[in-house]
Amino acid sequence: MKKFADDLVLDGDRHIEQQQAISDKALRINLNKNIYGSFAEIGAGQETVRHFFRAGGSSRTIAKAMSAYDKSFSDAIYTVEDDKRYVTESRLIKMLSYETKLIEERISRNENPNRTFFSYANTVATIDFAKQFKGHGWVGIKFQTTPGEEYSEIVLHIQFKETDSKLQQETLGILGVNLIYGAFYQHHDPKKLINSLYDHLDKDQLEIDSINFSGPAFQGVDNRLMSLYLVKNGMTEAVMFGPNGLSLLPATTIYRKNVLALRGSFRPVTLVNTNMYKRSLNSFLEENNLTEDKTLVLFEITLSNLLHEGVLDEEDFLHRAELLCSLGHTVMISNFKEYYRMVEYLSQFTKEKIALTIGVSSLLNIFDEKYYTKLNGGILEALGKLFYKDLKIYLYPMKNEEGEIINSNNLKVALHIKDLYKYFKKAGKIVDIDYDEENLSILSREVLKQIQQREDGWEKMLPEGVASIIKNKELFGYKEKQKI
Structure with a gap:
């Protein structure tokens, strides 16, 4: 008392x-x-x-x-x-x-x-x-x-x-x-x-x-940086900004929209990202009989993806944002490490269709139990939340070191998870999308390395106009290398 x-x-x-x-x-x-x-x-x-x-x-x-x-x-x-x-x-x-x-x-x-x-x-x-x-x-x-x-x-x-x-x-x-x-x-x-x-x-x-x-x-x-600052300091879990760089209210922007979300580093945006976006969007619209004006495409970057050795590189973030905005995309910065948390967040604001476009390595992470140790229901609870309300994953393949193209059919998951994976695959929750095989060898980290070391040929791996922006605005360390 x-x-x-x-x-x-x-x-x-x-x-x-x-x-x-x-x-x-x-x-x-x-x-x-x-x-x-x-x-x-x-x-x-x-x-x-x-x-x-x-x-x-x-x-x-x-x-x-x-x-x-x-x-x-x-x-x-x-x-x-x-x-x-x-x-x-x-x-x-x-x-x-x-x-x-x-x-x-x-x-x-x-x-x-x-x-x-x-x-x-x-x-x-x-x-x-x-x-x-x-x-x-x-x-x-x-x-x-x-x-x-x-x-x-x-x-x-x-x-x-x-x-x-x-x-x-x-x-x-x-x-x-x-x-x-x-x-x-x-x-x-x-x-x-x-x-x-x-x-x-x-x-x-x-x-x-x-x-x-x-x-x-x-x-x-830069209001994009101010938006990032809100997430970084725990004032909110996600922010959005449009092609003009101004902050958008997620609840209003997502409201009653069908949503296709692509998570990536976009460091820089490559032809692979563009291919994933266009092919998955076409499939999303056609399969569900949707229209583009009622559909929102989100390019999502997680806060952990922006951290370099525990420190947030603001300049690097602005370089990524500059390219995505120049291509006319809406960007979301979030603190959602797990995909199911992002889906839960989006579901607050819309009852319409939600889909994810991801690569093979990201799908392997989704079916990895180590990411769900804090959930009482473990991976079963996470997948239940992820695939709630008929969510679909559009999978973009990858080419391994042996040159084999890996997709949802030959993807190898842990043995004790195999039946669980097959269940979602058979239910049509995981769908392979079309791809351009010549683009499968493009890796963002390799492109970034070529930009910084001023090697020849990286320009052709990027969407039209992106290379010019990088050069003119001296993004991703291009200027520093030029001075040497």
């Missing part, structure tokens, strides 16, 4: 310290006479702005605080979304743009020559009454770092993990203060800013699964 009482006291002390620390941040902003802006919060009360009101001196900072909670009022102010939804990125962008325009119109620049304006907004849905949907939201800020300059912007998406609406509201308020504080005092270091979003918060309270930086304060910032 005494321990329980002591724990309550300790939790109370931590809460007081947390509130004081957040109040200190809000007060520092309030005392800065050059920071002035508006707050627009929808869906969870005015949880961020109340910290600024309580900190003192808020009249120096707050031009306006509002919550257009009623949908009709919200639509009248920000217009109606095409999809009739309210907790969306497009709604947040409209809120930020509208409030920024309003403050520029109503606050005289002549009378406030030294002020930097900002607009903070969030649109969220907290946990529902039945506690089946934990809630999520979009949070953002549009701000200036010097008076009169173009606005910079930070937009992020959050997933609530707590199971109490009041706690979620408090978490949102703290996050909002951290974001505003970071925008004005940490914009010069986006990684530090991202870390600071969790100041006085735990990762079991909140997940950040998408973030984009834009504007003059973030010139030179």
Whole structure:
């Protein structure tokens, strides 16, 4: 009983310290006479702005605080979304743009020559009454770092993990203060800013699964690298970005889509990767009578694949991302070492068809028990989760050292797993896809070695245009070798 009482006291002390620390941040902003802006919060009360009101001196900072909670009022102010939804990125962008325009119109620049304006907004849905949907939201800020300059912007998406609406509201308020504080005092270091979003918060309270930086304060910032940083630091397990390099929200991008996922190192992208992608996509569409507009192709790279001797090579990651984006692909970076975890993740957002395109060595890993020692059901549990909901694997063959082409028919798995493998093979869960035999000898690691040593002939092993990008942008060590 005494321990329980002591724990309550300790939790109370931590809460007081947390509130004081957040109040200190809000007060520092309030005392800065050059920071002035508006707050627009929808869906969870005015949880961020109340910290600024309580900190003192808020009249120096707050031009306006509002919550257009009623949908009709919200639509009248920000217009109606095409999809009739309210907790969306497009709604947040409209809120930020509208409030920024309003403050520029109503606050005289002549009378406030030294002020930097900002607009903070969030649109969220907290946990529902039945506690089946934990809630999520979009949070953002549009701000200036010097008076009169173009606005910079930070937009992020959050997933609530707590199971109490009041706690979620408090978490949102703290996050909002951290974001505003970071925008004005940490914009010069986006990684530090991202870390600071969790100041006085735990990762079991909140997940950040998408973030984009834009504007003059973030010139030179690559949002693909910022997305990677979220996964690296355990803020989310997977992120996505499109051909334009901007972060995508997985839940929205995958929603109601058929998904074909290809995992690889893509270091660099070769004709083998292109062949795997095109042949498996054709089979996926034809066998299931699907259309490309309802199908999403994901090029997935695991975090472990990006680690070199335990260290994340950011430059190497950006080189891979540059090539995949240049080919028009959508990329996912994940912390899923096992394939079944990736399939479970994708299944959260779509009930449509899911398929994987992999090589022979990856299929051998799937049927290797050593990867599932942490599961109570071992390999049986893993395969049950992997092939859940009619998942299919499209297998691309390999040529061994003897020149023999290995596919699903002559693949050798461990003897005690053989019958299990045959079961999935016979059930049509593992299907061989067409291939170009002349490409089977292409290995990414050998191509990379040739690029770095500037040997002849590597260009013809890559998709059209990729070699030029590598040379022009001096990717994968091409520049370093050229200087020798």
